[in-house]
Amino acid sequence: MEEMVMATLDLITASPHSSSSSSSSSSPTTDNNNHPSSSSSSSSSSLCLSSISTRRTDLSTDLRLGLSLSPSHYSTPSREQRSSFDWPPVKSTLRCTLVEKSQISQFVKVYMEGIPIGRKLNLLAHHNYHALVKALANMFRTTILCPDSHQLPLISGNNVHVLTYEDQEGDWMMVGDVPWEMFLTSVKKLKITRADRC
């Protein structure tokens, strides 16, 4: 799968070269993504819970050509953008204490399509999209996909959802397109909608 890098790094053409690992037995990327990924600049925070089959292009060599990530974007390793989560490696007990300590919370309403009673969730208790989606998937007991997953065409049925949010302007957007910190400043409400509706 072609993953486009964050806006700040679109100097690099993410050409679909196969994984640079020298392992001879590694297979070519199962590149079944031919549609222009114009809709989402899958930023460091976009995630793909769904598929093991997606393959990442190794951009490390390109990035090592001297382009440094802007320091304001925290912990965003170039190589595996979706796996930049759960970093830094701090135990969850410690992480939770920090969140409580900071005494700032950002509770937003979360609704799931078809269920009239909503929940509330503290966004600041999670540090990235991955953790947020995981928490919501647990809370609502469903599978939540990422927006640029190409499992979408394969899955039918009711138990697959995507996550959307209402921004400050009142528009409903797909979660995952912008960096996490930016998302936090613009999100007002969350909604878990059925995948086949999007």
Added chain:
Amino acid sequence: MNYFPDEVIEHIFEYVGSHRDRNALSLVCRSWYRIERCTREKVFIGNCYSITPERLIQRFPSLKSLTLKGKPHFADFSLVPHGWGGFVYPWIEALAKGKVALEELRLKRMVVSDESLELLSRAFPNFKSLVLVSCEEFTTDGLAAIAANCKWLRELDLQENEVDDHKGQWLSCFPDSCTSLVSLNFACLKGEINTGVLERLVARSPNLKSLRLNRSVPLDALQRILARAPQLVDLGVGSLVHDPAMETFAKLMTTMNKCKSITSLSGFLEVTPRCLTAMYPILPKLTSLNLSYAAGIPGSDLIKLIRHCKKLQRLWIMDSIGDKGLGVVANTCKELQELRVFPSDNIGQHAAVTEKGLVAISMGCPKLHSLLYFCHQMTNAALITVAKNCPNFIRFRLAILDATKPDPDTNQPLDEGFGAIVQSCRRLRRLSLSGQLTDKVFLYIGMYAEQLEMLSIAFAGESDKGMLYVLNGCKKLRKLEIRDCPFGNTALLTDVGKYETMRSLWMSSCEVTVGACKVLAMKMPRLNVEIFNENEPADCEPDDVQKVEKMYLYRTLAGKRKDAPEYVWTL
């Protein structure tokens, strides 16, 4: 030695305590194996799935103390999905059935149900010590059973567990006849406790040396408790929130003055920085200080505190202390052996701690041998300096908050810096890497890190060569955990025999395919090769060419385990 009667050899073996030494003894000859196994009282099992409890009990009939570890280390960082395993119940059941005279149970990263605790409390009349670290699933009901039924309980130590707090009064379940407590640590419990009950418990426990409270114990209760336990050696303060102008605060200071034996201090789960002055009377004697849960204390207050801690050997602190504060630590704590600096704010603003702090520490604290350091940046020059100043490192763990950040001064990867560390620290046993790293760092590690037992790698390396350098070079390697590195099938399959010399290998988000894992599993029947299939539907057999998201393999004599959840495929 065969001319000595067994009793003499047994007596000699009594002096041999460490697990490794005892393991070595048992390999010398048959009669030593027999004598050793009959006299062994303490057993350590690093992976609960490596052997069955029945086999353990059969080999060591005199078993009194058991240590078990369950989930792999990366479970601490949410990389292991829920329900993976590590259930202690079958072990306790087997120990009970085998009529083992269990006195001590120490568990790490295991799933401990209330039923297990219930059974534990009833099946072993001599049970004395329960230590649970990073475990989950039990509630205060399970603790109530332990309190109520373990007549001779000496130690109940709960560290960083996920405990569901039911409203029951588990502390009240300690009978009045229970006077044997030496160590009580319930800092990780989130609920309220009855402070009156706690006070009475402390009052009737003359041997109590270690007490760690949770946040629900307010300052006035703390003062009353300490008044009854001036013999305490290790104190975990729950909550230190009070207006220092009040009388209770003054009382607390007086009481602290009387606690002449406290050498270890931790907790401060809730703290008003001004109240820290209450601790000043005991600071000069402290050898261990853990402020890693005390977020919200400004660096300046931390610095003021540290200036009093001249005898400190172990310090766990937040990075709000800053480079400057670490300089103060370096000037003050000349006996420092272990340092952990934790990140205080994930959504980082200012650079709290950098390579400068570490260099200062290395210059001021020559006895430093264990380090866990979260920082904003690191340079090769700094690492080279640290390596020169502190050749005695046993544990060196670095976590740069931007995981692939190069040396900011030279824009180079950190290969040379870590290379210097492994070359200089010949006794290094544990290493965690961070920052931008090529295959070169692994070449250095394979070449120099002869004592290395545990290596953690994330977002590093360029090719299979990296992993191969490590597997070929580090002869004492026991645990290797890798995430998000371009290591693939060649690296995995080149030396399959190596994995039987290790406890376990974890690889996630690498380039290894299902097919390669299958090949490995077929070649090595005494390894369990587990791949986690979190997102595919359970009945969909993954394609051989598909890359594996998470793989965990470990050597075992117990065969394929029967308690694996649906998403775990044991190949």
